[in-house]
Amino acid sequence: MEWFGSLAACYYARIINLSVNSLVEQHVDRKGGVNSMYSDRQGEDRKLKRKSEADRTKDEQEMLQQCEDTVQEMKLRKSKRDVLKRKQEEVLDDPDELKRKVKLLSAAVREAKHMVIYTGAGISTVGYNIHCATDLSEAEPTLTHMCITKLYEEKLVNHVVSQNCDGLHLRSGLPRHALSELHGNMYIEVCTNCSSLREYIRLFDVTERTTLHRHGTGRLCHKCKGELRDTIVHFGERGTLEQPLNWKGAQAAAQKADVILCLGSSLKWTPKDDLAALKIHGKCDDVLKLLMEELNLEVPVYDKAKDPIFGMSTSLRTEEAESHSRKLIAPPKVSEVLNQDQESREGSTSVLGGWFGRGCSKGRKKKR
Structure with missing residues (x-):
């Protein structure tokens, strides 16, 4: 016909x-x-x-x-x-085929001498509802994030390279030296004026005022008084910051790697499919759960009260309290009080930062 x-x-x-x-x-x-x-x-x-x-x-x-x-x-x-x-169609392996492929993956993980994991947006999407979330700090590490950290602790994974900006690898407990966040981290702002790059890890999204080629956050370095900037690398920009991008760590890991596992990329066909020894069509959490079973490892559970970001963060000074309108990450017992106070100061719902989506336009509040 x-x-x-x-x-x-x-x-x-x-x-x-x-x-x-x-x-x-x-x-x-x-x-x-x-x-x-x-x-x-x-x-x-x-x-x-x-x-x-x-x-x-x-x-x-x-x-x-x-x-x-x-x-x-x-x-x-x-x-x-x-x-x-x-x-262009998304494909999912049937349950039996998925289990068969995960068994092959588990064998590769056991035999690997230097394994590197590359992660994309697909590992984070179940951590929050993109269509309903008003602030991405509401997202939490997923089962996949926690499994990756467990695999690192068991010395089955040597390094993680991520293109995600959501900071969830950091919050899952993965050490900084074992992580390369190539597109930056939404919780980190830095001072590039100090001789040694000075980092400020915050409990909120620092990208509220930033966009393509405009990285100033409006806050000042506590030491040199220079303006702080975010660490996000937008499309069309070149990432030059040593941290949290950690390009040196990513390059060194790639050179040593004998197994590379890509997670959260796409369920569609890609031009590089033929280069892969194994391609699994499945949701990341489903695949990692099966993998942990094959490796006889317990699947860790994220506990917000033990989120490592609380121990790494730098508090805002009194004069900086009004410098943002983002919701704060806080332990379960105090988060409700803090966020209610934050919302009362805002007077409106939060908007997504300039890095979210295409990353080439600044988020704006809608006019009434």
Whole structure:
């Protein structure tokens, strides 16, 4: 049934072969008449398209034979479109196939001498509802984040390279030296004026006022009084900060790696699929849960009261209290009180920072 698309091409070829003089003599308007004729032909094509091969007339069969080259070309084009469409579809392995692949993965993890994990946005999406969240500090480390930290503690993973800005690897307990956050961390602002890069880890998203090529957060360094900047690397920018990007650590880990596990990339086809020894089509939490079972390891549970960010953070000074309108991360017992106070100061809901989404435009509050 793929041949129908070619009929329009055949008819159109006949139309454009008419001489300009004949079109003038017949008073055919070039813009209106030809398009009208072509539209009529398309209508006939659509009628033919609904016919089965047995219902085609002799004239229709002869017409197809005359356009055989075009028919073959259209078949090839349709085949390519179908392949491309399939590549854009998200695929999930059935439960048995998923278990089979995870067993192969567990064997690779056990045998690895230097394993590196690369992570993308897919490992974080279950940690918060993108469509409903008003502040990404509401997100918490997922089962996948916690499993990665456990694998590191068991010396099965040597380094983690992430393109996520959400700081959830840090909050899951993964050590700074074992982590490269190539696109920055939404909780970290730095002073680049000090001779040694000075970091300030906060309990809120520091990117409220920042966007592409505009990284000043509005707060000042406690030592040199220089303006602090966020650590986010937007699309089109080059990340030059030593931390939290840690490019040196990522490069060293890649050179030593004998196994690289990519998590949270895509369930669709990618151009690099053929380079992978194993591709698993499954949700990250499902895959990591099965992997931990195969490795006889307990799946750790995130405990907000023990979130390491509380011990690493620098508190705001009194004069900085009004420098942001983000919700604070706080232990369960005090978080409700702090966030209620924060909301009363805001007078409106928070907006997403400039790094969220494309990262090329600053979040703004909607006008009433």
